[in-house]
Amino acid sequence: MQKATEVMHKSPRLLGAGVHTAGPGKDYPLHAHTSWELVYYVHGRITCPVGDETYDATPGTVLLTPPNTWHAEQSRTGYANRFLLVDASSNHPWPRRCYDDTDHTLRRVFDAVVRETDSDELRAILLAELDLRLRRAATPPPSPAEQLVAQAEQLFEERFAEHPRIADIAVDLGISPSGLRAAFARVRRTSPQAALQAVRPRHALAHIRNSTLPLQAIADLTGYHSVSHLSRHIKSTTGTPPGTHRAALG
Incomplete structure (x- = not known):
């Protein structure tokens, strides 16, 4: 029974959301969260050490960092992002990195979650949509x-x-x-x-x-x-x- 419960995964729950901007050379130091951190990069070029990996992020890149994973942002041009802190299973079936489509679907959902401050119910619906889209993004990455x-x-x-x-x-x-x-x-x-x-x-x-x-x-x-x-x-x-x-x- 315990194994079946783990496979199903618990539903993600939003803990916080916001916007971060930084100028060239304004790095975000190494840190870790007890929750997932989902970050959508809106503009700029950033190098992101995440655990044992290092990613280069440009506009439309989404990085998903599991709980208790050390990560940082090294600003190369100045940048802006949307970030979500989400309570979900540590083995939740999300990719570690994915990319938005040409319709900016993921940015639309990230922006909507960040803007919605009045209705917890609406935020939950938006997070459920984002969860589904990110699961789909776990397919083989584009070339x-x-x-x-x-x-x-x-x-x-x-x-x-x-x-x-x-x-x-x-x-x-x-x-x-x-x-x-x-x-x-x-x-x-x-x-x-x-x-x-x-x-x-x-x-x-x-x-x-x-x-x-x-x-x-x-x-x-x-x-x-x-x-x-x-x-x-x-x-x-x-x-x-x-x-x-x-x-x-x-």
């Missing part, structure tokens, strides 16, 4: 090229309105521009520049179709220089001007 592309795509989503350069994205990911291009060619059959250029019109179209914001406001939000710039880009992408996509709103 290094797939990880790199997913991390680059997340940076595209975060910075597209700032007109980032692929060279700067590559630097933040710790790889050469040619290495990033090779990864995109292998995984997406396209270039990182083409993938980045597709992000801005997609966000602009979402605003056009689902809001009543004036085109100037949409241009400002999505990094276009003017309404005419926005209109030209939407027409070249879809074949029709912005007004065509807004007609359904009445």
Whole structure:
């Protein structure tokens, strides 16, 4: 009976949640918790000794540290994370490291848990969703090229309105521009520049179709220089001007 109970594992219970930010060189010293610590890295590059392993974390990386395991964060660029302290069995079936998908599913759940301070019931529901997604993430990890592309795509989503350069994205990911291009060619059959250029019109179209914001406001939000710039880009992408996509709103 005891063995069967151990296999089932106890349901995770949230003990605490928060946000941590640090500048370049501002390391978090070696420490351990009596609970699990689940950390989602939002931006920056960090080296993380965890027990006998050392991980490099970039945006979209999730590190899951079991109870009573010594770990630290060595800041290489400055960074921010979301962290959860969770009471669960020491052998709970979570991976030690996983990566978010291109829809930022794990970040959405981490953010929701951190923001929810009024309802213990809602936090429990969100933690149950996170538990399920992390269990699924225990499947064989993506290849290094797939990880790199997913991390680059997340940076595209975060910075597209700032007109980032692929060279700067590559630097933040710790790889050469040619290495990033090779990864995109292998995984997406396209270039990182083409993938980045597709992000801005997609966000602009979402605003056009689902809001009543004036085109100037949409241009400002999505990094276009003017309404005419926005209109030209939407027409070249879809074949029709912005007004065509807004007609359904009445």
